[in-house]
Every structure is written in structure tokens, then in C-alpha cells.
Amino acid sequence: MSFALSADHEQKLTDLLTRYPSKMAACIPLLHLCQQQHGWISHEIIDYVAKRLEVGVAHVQGVVTFYTLFNQKPVGKHQVWVCRTLPCALRGAGSILHHCEKKLGIHAGQTTSDGAITLRTAECLASCGTAPMMQVDKDYHENLTPEKVDTILDKLRKV
């Protein structure tokens, strides 16, 4: 089974390549496109990106392992990141994380058994003024309370 970009993403790549003086510069944006499509970065994707950008497989591998947002194995359908860094911790991030763990029955770093939600901690997400906060997929949820967290997680289970 070999990987190929969707037509829509192929168009985006073409546009990306016009932006930089080197093909290599499209490496991170292209990996994002691949991950959007596939959920995680497999060995096939690494080979694919290397070939498309005419860079070494080891280079792409090095990039993938450097950045925390590239999933190196399959993850849940939804991603939940609870910020744990000090400014959030001062406003109760610890209990928000604990609440998520209890409600989902997993620890940070794990995925629920139905594959719906992966729970993780994050380092400061630039929302310290509206702490505590968490990111769910692409959305920020700020000024959290346990009740708000319940509503957000319950909704996620349904979509």
C-alpha cells in the first residue's frame, strides 16, 4: 500500500513549492498535509516525502522525530492536550488534567479503548491569560472548569 496525496493536498503542495527557494523547506508543511490525511507519519510517508522533496530519508526521519506534533504511531480520532506549564498550573491545570484522566479512564499519553480520544499534556500554548486551558484538535478551550471539560469531552464522544 503506497501513500499518495489527495488531489486537494497535491494542489497545496504545488503552491507550497513556489514559496521557498529550496524544496527541502516544504518538508514540515508537507508532513502536516500527510498527517492530516493519514493521522500519523508512517515509514511509507517518510519515504514518500523524501522522494517528493528530493531529500534523504534520514533527513525526513530526523525532522519527524524532532517535532512533538508529528505522531509516530496511530493516535485516537480526537486529540486532547491539557497545558501543564506553570501559569496554567497556578490556575488549576493539575486538577483539570486529573479530571480528564478520571473521566476518560486513561492517563496522559494514552488513547481511550474505543480509539476516540488521545489525552496528552502540552507545554505552554500561549493562553496563560485565560488559564487553565486545553486544545482539542484545532480548537482552544480556555478558562476551563471541570463542568466545561465534561461538556467538551461528552460532545467529542459523539462526533
Next chain:
Amino acid sequence: MIKRTDYLTKVYGIPNGHTIDVYEREVKGYQMARKVLTSMTKEQVIDEAKKANIRGRGGAGFPMGVKWSFMRPHPTKPAYLAINADEGEPGTHKDRTVMELNPHSVIEGCIIGCFGIGAHIAYIYVRDELHLSKARLEGAIVEAKKKGYLGKAPFGKDYSIEVYVHTGAGAYICGEETAMLNSLEGKRGEPRLKPPFPAQSGAFGCPTTVNNLETIAIVPTALALGGEEFSKLSALHTINDGGVRLYGINGHVNKPGIVELACGPTINELIHEIGGGVLGGKNVLCVIPGGSSTPILTPDELVHAPDEKNPLHPWDGKSVFDVPLGVDTMRGVGTMLGTCCVTVLAEGTCPVLAMQNLMQFYRHESCGQCTPCREGGAWLDHTVDKILDNKATMQDLNQLHDIANNIMGNTICAFGEGTAMPALGFLKKFRPDFEAYVRGERKRKDATLTPV
């Protein structure tokens, strides 16, 4: 005395304030870019930028105009403008508001900046998590292009300018400017040895200026007012720290948030007049003045500047919380201004637990190139953990100082100092708290970060 302004933040409160219509209508958006491209030389632009005394808003406080003036045309290579919107310094939450609520100020700043430094392309490096910020910037670029403000001939001037949004993929270190350039080039975000500095060899080996996102966003305002007029708005104008900037307040205050003020409010003013006071009416244990890499200050620290030539002399004998926040004033009291976002820790917060939280951050975010940073960071984290578990000896506690001191000055980038200096700050200012754990008088289970 606090002086509120709203050059950047006026459109924050207006419906659709992020759109080009509102930006042009309400704050004379793009008029300065037009004027620059149609009637000014790059020398004039740089001259005004210098007079504005804009100290870099990314943390180090380097004078922006001076940085621009380092750019020399290269016979064969193009020049680039690279905007740093990696905002990841713990406690910093200001750039995000500009991108989400006033993205056109960034684009207009990029147009002026490109022209001033001789670049035709600006890359805005936004951390990947900020999806709304990216969307707003992308939207602003499309709108500006449609109006003919970007592209082959902005405002009819034969000087092409393109602005592109580029993203990282989750790594705090990509905020360090040379790591950011590597990341932009599609590499691991590992800082480079300097020299060469970006102005000589930056993005793709070409002359590059790196500006923080807020730094570039304030440029249209500074030039529209005139460099000197802009600079004079600041209480610190006479020590070359000009204009207005965004201030943040977070942690244990009643009203956390971001405001725009003339440069030079004090920490006490930010806590009480902006932040609405400390939660539960408590006293302040300490503050982190501008992002976690800036060493803490406690309210009982006094300024010692008996020498009249010392710029801090007017505040001699006063609390450091009553000194105007500025690049040089904060350096003068033994810390750093950083990003102007103040984190407040109320009395009752365990400083050992707070330090451990931050050491976990630094351990996690070290890029691993330099042994003192990689290993030292891990040791700092591990040892503070051991202290909290009542398993450390006085020797372990003393060793923390040695570890931190061995990181300082022995690394490729300033992340090392950013780890060691706050560690030393906590150790020096809260020594009795650390000792209480070592002696077994205090237990982790009783320690809290949320005393109110």
C-alpha cells in the same frame, strides 16, 4: 503612572476587527505602507525606525531599527524578513492576540519591513498549535493581495512583496531565531552557532532580519506618528526604550489578560490596576517578570543605585515592584524584561514545586545539541524532584547551584541561560524552602501551586 493606549488594540474590540475594511476605516490601516512605498527611501524608513526606539518584543530587547540597519545588499543573494510568531515562552500570551484580532497590522508591518531592509519575501513563522492565528493571517494576506497591497507592485510601486505563513510542529526551541531559520528551511529546529548572525547568513544562507511578531506589528504606528513622537510616548524614552507595547498579566490575579500601555508601567501597577489585585486579597510571593526564562523578583527586594549616574538612581531604595518595566531597568535589578507578560505567584504557593514545574519544561524542550543543557536540565529536574520527595541531602541542594552555573555560558544558544538563570533565582531567593524539604520538615503532599 499607567497610560493606556490603543494603537494595536483598538480593533480588538470592534466586530470583524480582523478584516481589512475595519482596519482601513478605523485605524487608517495601510496608509503608512502606502506612504513608505510611494514616497520614502529605505534609508528614511530605517532612520525613522531607529528614532522610534522600538526594543525587540521577543525577549532580548535589541533595538529594532539598529537591527534593520545591519542589512547590507548582497551582490547575488536575496534578503528575507522572518517574523517570529513561535510564541512559546511560558507566561507569554500577547502575539497570539495580535494575530487573531489585528492581523493586518502584521501584514502592513511586513510590507514596511521588507522595503526597509531590501527584502521581497517575508515569512511569518507561527507555531502550529495556533490554528486561528494562522487562519487570520492567511485571510489578511488574501485581502491585502486583492487590494493590491501585496504582490508584484504593491501600491503601484515596482517593488514586489510576498508574505507567507510558515508553521512549525511543536518545539519551543524553534522560537530561538536560528532554530527558527533551520525549521523554516525544513530541518530539525536546532539553534546554529553564531556568528554568522542572521543579517549576514540567515534563511537559506541569505541576509535575514528576524523580528518578533509584535515588533513588526507596531511598525506602522511608530512610523505614522513619526519615530520620535512614538518614542516619547514611553516613560523610558530617555533610555532608548520607546513607544507603547502589549503587557500581559497572568497567574494569581483577579483579572488576567493583555493590555496595551505606554512603555514603563511598574509591576505593582500591572498587578493592581490591570490585574485587579491578587486572588483572595493575598500578598505576592514573587513574580516572573517576562516569561519563565526571566529570573523571579520578590516584593521585598529593594533597588540599590546610590550612584547618580545609574539610570536606576531615581528608584534607589524603592521596591523593585515600583520600577518601570523596561529592557535596561529590569537588567539593572538583576532580571530581564523578557516578553512583558508578568506571572504572579501568591503567598502560599510552594516555590520548590513552581521551580520543578519549570525545570520539567526545560528538560522537555532542550534540543539536546549541547551536553551541559541536555544533561544539566535533566539533573536540575531530577534533583528538585528528589528534594520534593524528601530524598535529597544538603549536598544535593548545593549541587543544584553547580549544575546551573555549569550550563551558563557553555551552550550554543541562550536556552541554556534561560534554564539556569531562573533556577538560580528560585534557589537564591527561596533557599529556606528548599532546606525545609531536605530536613524533612515539609512534604510534597502539602505543597500547592493553587493556594487560592
